[in-house]
Amino acid sequence: ANTMLYHIITKQLKAYWKRLTSVQSQGLDARGFLFGPPLALRLGVGFVPVRKKGKLPGPTETASYALEYGQAELEIQRDAVEPGKKVVLVDDLLATGGTMRAACELMKRLKAEVLECLVVIELLSLKGAEKLLPFHCHSLLQYD
Numbered sequence: 001a002n003t004m005l006y007h008i009i010t011k012q013l014k015a016y017w018k019r020l021t022s023v024q025s026q027g028l029d030a031r032g033f034l035f036g037p038p039l040a041l042r043l044g045v046g047f048v049p050v051r052k053k054g055k056l057p058g059p060t061e062t063a064s065y066a067l068e069y070g071q072a073e074l075e076i077q078r079d080a081v082e083p084g085k086k087v088v089l090v091d092d093l094l095a096t097g098g099t100m101r102a103a104c105e106l107m108k109r110l111k112a113e114v115l116e117c118l119v120v121i122e123l124l125s126l127k128g129a130e131k132l133l134p135f136h137c138h139s140l141l142q143y144d
């Protein structure tokens, strides 16, 4: 709702990634779709949605994960990412890290290279970043 804030956040995501041009931005359903596409536009690269299970047609890969409040599954179309493609995974929030880890698992299966996980907010006390290792997660804001 705050246009100026939205602009500042996407600009900061871009500032962090301005070195890279040959990447693909991947947003995680649903709030990752708020930040992945504007980042992709600013970088001049493609965007691919990683969706909750059951929303994509055609052959897909699925990875299940535990949330703080249950189980869920993420899905991606098998031909959405070429093998060897460098990707940045984008979401609004890293909490326990289960969602982001499932997205990393999908990238691994499609033989894409995860350069970095990128989130607006990281909840440090839930230690989600540890769960993602060896992948690195960069956050713009951190809370305990």
Ligand SMILES: O=P(O)(O)OC[C@H]1O[C@H](OP(=O)(O)OP(=O)(O)O)[C@H](O)[C@@H]1O
Binding pocket: 028, 029, 030, 031, 032, 066, 067, 068, 091, 092, 093, 094, 095, 096, 097, 098, 099, 100, 128
């Ligand atoms: O690090 P984790 O513990 O996995 O939690 C983080 C995830 O939780 C929230 O999404 P949610 O599952 O609530 O779905 P939504 O984006 O559809 O609201 C958030 O947008 C992240 O994707």
Ligand SMILES: Nc1ncnc2[nH]cnc12
Binding pocket: 068, 093, 095, 096, 123
């Ligand atoms: N701990 C948390 N706080 C706020 N939003 C969340 N989404 C998933 N986990 C969350």
